[in-house]
Structures are given as structure tokens and as C-alpha cells.
Amino acid sequence: MLLTIEDLTKTFPGTVALDGVCFDLRAGEVHALLGENGAGKSTLVKCLTGVHARDSGTIWLEGKEISPASTLEAQEAGIGTVYQEVNLLPNLTVAENLTFGRQPTRFGMVSGRKMRAEAEAMLAGYGLDHVNVTRELGTYSVAVQQIVAIARAVALSGKVLILDEPTASLDARETETLFQVVRGLRERGLGIVFISHFLDQVFEISDRLTVLRNGRHITTADTAGMDRLELIHHMLGHELEEAEGRRRHRQGGVERLQVRGLARRGKIEPFDLTVREGEVIGLAGLLGSGRTETADVLFGRTPPDRGDATDADGPIDLRTPRTAIAAGFGYAPEDRKTDGVIADLSVRENIALALQARRGWTKPIPRAEQRRLANDYIRRLDIRTPGAEKAVGDLSGGNQQKVVLARWLAMNPRFLILDEPTRGIDVGAHAEILKLIGELTAQGMSILLISSEFDELIAASDRVIVVRDRRHVSELVGEEIETGRIIDAIAAHENGEGAMTP
Ligand SMILES: Nc1ncnc2c1ncn2[C@@H]1O[C@H](COP(=O)(O)OP(=O)(O)OP(=O)(O)O)[C@@H](O)[C@H]1O
Ligand SMILES: [Mg+2]
Structure with missing residues (x-):
């Protein structure tokens, strides 16, 4: 086994995000990690990669126990992660993005030509021959940026690649390109964790799958033997x-x-x-x-x-x-990161925001009304939160998305x-x-x-x-x-x- 996670537990104030979860990953497989919004998928990844400290649990990589305390340590151990929102720097060139932080001594006083050659070598085999590595990364599509992020993660880490909702903002053609890259990496023997809500994609790309529900491990199985309705049942705990x-x-x-x-x-x-x-x-x-x-x-x-x-x-x-x-008019935009929620404000405040702006700030909406509105939408959209006063930044990605939707619905x-x-x-x-x-x-x-x-x-x-x-x-x-x-x-x-x- 390439990677084994045993009995991982993580609690946040008021929430048990992971409750004794086990997970394993083979070399040369794509392993889908599935579950409802708030099931604990991203938290599992973050505990594995040192973003969050876990309460308990053990992690083995190639038979050796590891305990990364930061993403850097996780990378050094061999585990790279790419999130939906590409975490690279759009104002730097593709080459700079690929090489920064990698070889500080050699790149302390970098020759542009060397960096460029290095970057081109890193991108070889990713089908990005049309990309000019001296251009700013931000001038390319999200799909290209995503693949550049993968190339960087693979070069840095090389054993385990985690993709947390990588296809959420890609169209069908771009997703196919990404999948070709993923298949290539699988062939090279990487273990790949693939998180997505698109079940068609899960069936297309993954070899095995694991379902989490409410922070618990529900099942791990071969994808080929899994029936779609059965899978949905595992995820929801009831029929659709x-x-x-x-x-x-x-x-x-x-x-x-x-x-x-x-x-x-x-x-x-x-x-x-x-x-x-x-x-x-x-x-x-x-x-x-x-x-x-x-x-x-x-x-x-x-x-x-x-x-x-x-x-x-x-x-x-x-x-x-x-x-x-x-x-x-109302408009719930696509990009919840830049147009969406205000992470520090509570669910209640985020939902009341647009309505308040419309009525004018001089006529504050009474708290009781805000609370009623918020609770109404928490129920109607099934927003998973301990309560209306929780900071939105603490909710899972999908639940943040629902808060944005609720805000515009509340304006009627x-x-x-x-x-x-x-x-x-x-x-x-x-x-x-x-x-x-x-x-x-x-x-x-x-x-x-x-x-x-x-x-x-x-x-x-x-x-x-x-x-x-x-x-x-x-x-x-x-x-x-x-x-x-x-x-x-x-x-x-x-x-x-x-x-x-x-
Ligand atoms: N920083 C945090 N502080 C407090 N609670 C958190 C924090 N991060 C996550 N949680 C909680 O942990 C639980 C699991 O969240 P997580 O983000 O892992 O879900 P997910 O499975 O990735 O969902 P999604 O599909 O919506 O991305 C949720 O209840 C969430 O509210
Ligand atoms: Mg998530």
C-alpha cells in the first residue's frame, strides 16, 4: 500500500469533522473520495497534508509513519495537493510558477534560460506544448492553470497527488484533457485521490472509491462493481x-x-x-x-x-x-471565492447582506427577522452548520455555496x-x-x-x-x-x- 490512514479523528469546536476514518491508496490507482457537502473530504485531505493538526490517527507512506506538520512537509514526504481554486500566482510567468521555491540555490540568481528549460521539461508530457512558459500564468485558461499546478505538485512530491474538486470550473473538453493527464500519472505509478461531486466523472476515471458520511467511513469498493444508486445511497444514507x-x-x-x-x-x-x-x-x-x-x-x-x-x-x-x-434583479455568481461569501461573517449575516443593501443601511433589518430568514434557508437548502451564528468560513465549500444562493433567494x-x-x-x-x-x-x-x-x-x-x-x-x-x-x-x-x- 502506498498510503494508509488509520483511525483519523478531527474535531472543530462544535463539529466532529472526522470520526475514526480509515483510508488507503495504492500506487497506480485513482481513488475517488466521495460524500455530501460537509462529509469531511477536504478535512481529511487537510489533516493528511498538515494544514490541520489531527486529534488522533496514524498515517503511513510506503510503510513509514509520517506526520507532516505543514503542506511543505507533506510535499517533501511525497504528497502534493491541487485545489479547485488554483493556488498559484497569476501575475508570475508559467516558468516562475513552476520553479519557485524548488531549488533556491540554483535559482537564487537564476538565468532566465535555465528556468525556462527547467519549466519546459516539467511540462513535457502534459499536452501543453502550445503554452509559452514565459507568459504570465493568468493569461491562460483555468484548465491550463490547473494542469500547471498539477505538474508543479507532481514534480515537487511525486508519489501521491490529491485533487480536491479539480473539475468544478472546467468544461467537458477541459475535463477530458485533465483526465488524460491523470491517466498518464496513474501509469507512472502515482497514487491519485480524486474528489468530485460529478458522479459520471467518478465512474469514468476512478479505480476504487471511498464514501464518507458525517465524518465517518462508510465504504471502500471497486468502482466497476458499484451501482450508481447504491453509491448515492451510501453518500446520503437514504434514497434520492x-x-x-x-x-x-x-x-x-x-x-x-x-x-x-x-x-x-x-x-x-x-x-x-x-x-x-x-x-x-x-x-x-x-x-x-x-x-x-x-x-x-x-x-x-x-x-x-x-x-x-x-x-x-x-x-x-x-x-x-x-x-x-x-x-x-438578483444574481448569484459562479465564483464564490471572489463574489460570494464573507468568511468572517456569520451565516445569518451573509444571508441578510443583500437584502440589507437593498433596503438601505439606515434601516437595519431586526435581528429576529435576520435569524428567521437564516433559519428558514438553512432548513430549505439543508445548509450543514451548527447554527446561524457560525462563521461562513468554517463551513465546507458546498455549504458556503448554498449560503450565497440563500442570500439572493432571501431578496425575493x-x-x-x-x-x-x-x-x-x-x-x-x-x-x-x-x-x-x-x-x-x-x-x-x-x-x-x-x-x-x-x-x-x-x-x-x-x-x-x-x-x-x-x-x-x-x-x-x-x-x-x-x-x-x-x-x-x-x-x-x-x-x-x-x-x-x-
Ligand atoms: N476551519 C474549520 N473550522 C470549523 N469547522 C470546520 C472547518 N473546516 C471544516 N469544518 C467543518 O468540518 C466539516 C467537514 O467539512 P469539509 O470541508 O471537510 O467537507 P467536504 O466533505 O469537503 O464538503 P464539500 O463537498 O462541501 O467541500 C463541516 O461540518 C465543516 O463545517
Ligand atoms: Mg470540500
């Missing part, structure tokens, strides 16, 4: 609520909002959009196609430089988020934009959120749903708009909404059918 299947498409309905020729040069070409009461409009497209840009101009995050919008009462101002909120907007609302959210909560979308729209809320998961778009949308090369290129309605047609529209070439934009 019978999915309601596909939404009954609404058509017609009162027009609530008209957008005409809205655009921002370099971001999104002019588009029209009519939003009806209680409808879900899906936005499909590849990463970088213009989906988020569409949301950004609608919400004034990127002020539009042409076009206008009206509702039943006349023109509305979408030039800034403040005016968009005043017009009844007329038109809510959700950018990848289920990324990083476990299968159980995933179904809950889709159900909630159904309830909210039944009460009249209109929703713009951006998602990379076709199943989700198909299940939830009344209409799907396909975005490609920063244009809205086609619209599917009702029964037309199916995977094949969405893919065709995404993949179609520029010539051929014209764009639907003015």
Missing part, C-alpha cells in the same frame, strides 16, 4: 428523492421584461431577451462562450454600452448592480440569475435546488439559469438559449430542448444559420 423528472414547460405567461439590443463591446454581441413571469430560461454554451458575460451586462456588473430594457412600468436602468437590484427578486448554482453541491442538495427552482417559479419568480450540465438545463428550463462566440445563436423551446440539439447548436460553425441577435 424521486426526481420529478423534466419540468412541464410553461409557455406564454405575462411578459415581465424586455431587453433590446443589449451589448458590451468585446464581451457580448447585441441580444434581445423577453422574460415572462415564472419561466426558467436556460443559457447553454461552452466556457467563455458569453454566458456569464450575458449575465454580467444584464446585472450591470459589466455596464452595457448599448441597448435598453423595459418592464411593465417603463424603462429600467441596468447600468450598475445597484440599479439592477432596485429593478428587482422578480428576476434571478443563477450562474452554475449546483457546482460543488452534492447529489442530494442538487435535487433540492432544482425542486426549489420549481417552487420559486410557481410563485412567479423568473430565472435565468446558466449551467454546463445539459441534464440540469433540460430538466429545469422552459426555453434554452445557446450562446456561442459571444452571441446568442439559437433558442430551443419546449420539446426541442434535448441534449443532441443543444450540442449541435453549440458546435455549429459560424457560417450556416445566422445568429438570432439583431
Whole structure:
């Protein structure tokens, strides 16, 4: 066995995050680590790599007991970790990112050429031949950055590679590239721990899997012999609520909002959009196609430089988020790290935040009302927290995501934009959120749903708009909404059918 963890326990004030967990990893395998939001996956990784001190438990690497007290010590022992949010420095070059801290003496006074050669050697075999190592890392896609981070981790550590939700912000093509890299490393004999909420990916890439639930080890098994429903049962401790299947498409309905020729040069070409009461409009497209840009101009995050919008009462101002909120818009963005939660504030404060901003800071929302709101959403979204007063930074990644969602729901907007609302959210909560979308729209809320998961778009949308090369290129309605047609529209070439934009 390459790595063995025995009887690992870790408690935080008020929470038993890990309760006597065992885990082992073979050389040359991909081992998926699964469980609901808050199950303890990231905590296991952090105890293993010295980010957190464990309360008790033993770790063996290649038969030798180790006890890393920092990520550096873990790296030196042979264990490297790559998180979803790439922890490299975007303003440094690719080469600098790959080599910093590695060989201090040789690189104390580095010759650029040497560093460059070193970096190129490190990247060999990762399929990044098109990457210029002297360019800033930040100029490349998240996928490339992710692979650079892996190359660095492998070069530094070389035995165990831990990937904590590495694919959460990658599209299908990028995920495939990443998987090729992972397979290559498996062949070289590395042991790889893969954490993800995408079960399809787990079945595609992993050899074995381990499920945690409420900080306890539930099962370890060969992936090939595991049935999908059985796996979900292990994760949730109960069956997945019978999915309601596909939404009954609404058509017609009162027009609530008209957008005409809205655009921002370099971001999104002019588009029209009519939003009806209680409808879900899906936005499909590849990463970088213009989906988020569409949301950004609608919400004034990127002020539009042409076009206008009206509702039943006349023109509305979408030039800034403040005016968009005043017009009844809400926007739960994708990137919870930069746009999302304020880690030091409590769950209650984070949820009340946007509502407070809308009412104005001079009219504070009474505590009791804040508490009621927070507890309501903790229950509805099943946010795993000891209570409303817990600092959000102490929640697991997926539960932080739910807090962001709750904040915008609490404002009860007329038109809510959700950018990848289920990324990083476990299968159980995933179904809950889709159900909630159904309830909210039944009460009249209109929703713009951006998602990379076709199943989700198909299940939830009344209409799907396909975005490609920063244009809205086609619209599917009702029964037309199916995977094949969405893919065709995404993949179609520029010539051929014209764009639907003015
Ligand atoms: N720094 C911390 N302080 C207090 N509690 C914490 C801290 N980090 C994690 N926890 C708690 O430990 C438990 C396990 O969290 P962990 O982040 O390991 O979950 P996870 O399985 O990675 O979930 P997700 O899928 O949402 O990322 C949660 O209840 C969480 O609130
Ligand atoms: Mg986690």
C-alpha cells in the first residue's frame, strides 16, 4: 500500500469533522473520495497534508509513519495537493510558477534560460506544448492553470497527488484533457485521490472509491462493481428523492421584461431577451462562450454600452448592480471565492447582506427577522452548520455555496440569475435546488439559469438559449430542448444559420 490512514479523528469546536476514518491508496490507482457537502473530504485531505493538526490517527507512506506538520512537509514526504481554486500566482510567468521555491540555490540568481528549460521539461508530457512558459500564468485558461499546478505538485512530491474538486470550473473538453493527464500519472505509478461531486466523472476515471458520511467511513469498493444508486445511497444514507423528472414547460405567461439590443463591446454581441413571469430560461454554451458575460451586462456588473430594457412600468436602468437590484434583479455568481461569501461573517449575516443593501443601511433589518430568514434557508437548502451564528468560513465549500444562493433567494427578486448554482453541491442538495427552482417559479419568480450540465438545463428550463462566440445563436423551446440539439447548436460553425441577435 502506498498510503494508509488509520483511525483519523478531527474535531472543530462544535463539529466532529472526522470520526475514526480509515483510508488507503495504492500506487497506480485513482481513488475517488466521495460524500455530501460537509462529509469531511477536504478535512481529511487537510489533516493528511498538515494544514490541520489531527486529534488522533496514524498515517503511513510506503510503510513509514509520517506526520507532516505543514503542506511543505507533506510535499517533501511525497504528497502534493491541487485545489479547485488554483493556488498559484497569476501575475508570475508559467516558468516562475513552476520553479519557485524548488531549488533556491540554483535559482537564487537564476538565468532566465535555465528556468525556462527547467519549466519546459516539467511540462513535457502534459499536452501543453502550445503554452509559452514565459507568459504570465493568468493569461491562460483555468484548465491550463490547473494542469500547471498539477505538474508543479507532481514534480515537487511525486508519489501521491490529491485533487480536491479539480473539475468544478472546467468544461467537458477541459475535463477530458485533465483526465488524460491523470491517466498518464496513474501509469507512472502515482497514487491519485480524486474528489468530485460529478458522479459520471467518478465512474469514468476512478479505480476504487471511498464514501464518507458525517465524518465517518462508510465504504471502500471497486468502482466497476458499484451501482450508481447504491453509491448515492451510501453518500446520503437514504434514497434520492424521486426526481420529478423534466419540468412541464410553461409557455406564454405575462411578459415581465424586455431587453433590446443589449451589448458590451468585446464581451457580448447585441441580444434581445423577453422574460415572462415564472419561466426558467436556460443559457447553454461552452466556457467563455458569453454566458456569464450575458449575465454580467444584464446585472450591470459589466455596464452595457448599448441597448435598453423595459418592464411593465417603463424603462429600467441596468447600468450598475445597484440599479439592477432596485429593478428587482438578483444574481448569484459562479465564483464564490471572489463574489460570494464573507468568511468572517456569520451565516445569518451573509444571508441578510443583500437584502440589507437593498433596503438601505439606515434601516437595519431586526435581528429576529435576520435569524428567521437564516433559519428558514438553512432548513430549505439543508445548509450543514451548527447554527446561524457560525462563521461562513468554517463551513465546507458546498455549504458556503448554498449560503450565497440563500442570500439572493432571501431578496425575493422578480428576476434571478443563477450562474452554475449546483457546482460543488452534492447529489442530494442538487435535487433540492432544482425542486426549489420549481417552487420559486410557481410563485412567479423568473430565472435565468446558466449551467454546463445539459441534464440540469433540460430538466429545469422552459426555453434554452445557446450562446456561442459571444452571441446568442439559437433558442430551443419546449420539446426541442434535448441534449443532441443543444450540442449541435453549440458546435455549429459560424457560417450556416445566422445568429438570432439583431
Ligand atoms: N476551519 C474549520 N473550522 C470549523 N469547522 C470546520 C472547518 N473546516 C471544516 N469544518 C467543518 O468540518 C466539516 C467537514 O467539512 P469539509 O470541508 O471537510 O467537507 P467536504 O466533505 O469537503 O464538503 P464539500 O463537498 O462541501 O467541500 C463541516 O461540518 C465543516 O463545517
Ligand atoms: Mg470540500
